[in-house]
Amino acid sequence: MNDTTAHGIRIRPGTPADAPAILDMLDSAVAWMNAxxxxxxxxxxxxxxxxxxxxxxxxxxxENAPYVAELDGVAVGAMVLDHGPSPQMPIEAAGEPERYVRxxxxxxxxAGRGIGAxxxxxxxxxxxxxxxxxxxxxxxxxxxxxxVAFYERNGFAxxxxxxxxxxxxxxxxxxxx
Numbered sequence: 001m002n003d004t005t006a007h008g009i010r011i012r013p014g015t016p017a018d019a020p021a022i023l024d025m026l027d028s029a030v031a032w033m034n035a036x037x038x039x040x041x042x043x044x045x046x047x048x049x050x051x052x053x054x055x056x057x058x059x060x061x062x063e064n065a066p067y068v069a070e071l072d073g074v075a076v077g078a079m080v081l082d083h084g085p086s087p088q089m090p091i092e093a094a095g096e097p098e099r100y101v102r103x104x105x106x107x108x109x110x111a112g113r114g115i116g117a118x119x120x121x122x123x124x125x126x127x128x129x130x131x132x133x134x135x136x137x138x139x140x141x142x143x144x145x146x147x148v149a150f151y152e153r154n155g156f157a158x159x160x161x162x163x164x165x166x167x168x169x170x171x172x173x174x175x176x177x
Contacts, residue, residue: 009118014066019174021075025105041140056098077106079113099127101137120154141170
């Protein structure tokens with residue numbers, strides 16, 4: 001098993017058994033965003049109750065490369081890597097091998113502990129191990145741009161902007177090496 005430990009955060013490969021914990025994190029993220037007045041990024045319905053939400057997380061844990069961050073044996077974050085963007089997103093393929101962060105979420109009860117940064121560092125390590133030089137992610141570009149700034153602080157540079165319906169998105173890339 002390929003585990004990584006940093007700052008007390010242990011990152012391990014995820015399994016289908018992690019789907020309920022990931023759904024709980026997504027639900028708490030929606031509630032946290034809504035409490036801050038952000039109803040546009042992921043809407044107002046708990047992720048586990050959205051159309052296709054449960055099935056999507058189950059696919060993430062079976063068809064993609066999921067990773068779970070733990071503190072003291074408790075799941076506090078999750079990330080899903082793939083070989084490219086979601087086919088449902090209006091994003092062009094990179095034109096070279098890449099690893100793509102399809103999901104990054106942390107338990108809001110542990111905010112500020114570096115969980116997201118640790119997972120992104122692990123994504124870079126996984127890309128490096130695979131001999132891949134490009135790591136990309138897309139995120140919500142609305143609001144005050146806080147999410148884009150988070151990725152920039154973690155070594156990503158903005159590339160393409162896009163609209164998915166009325167949802168403003170930003171693709172960011174990080175060269176590994």
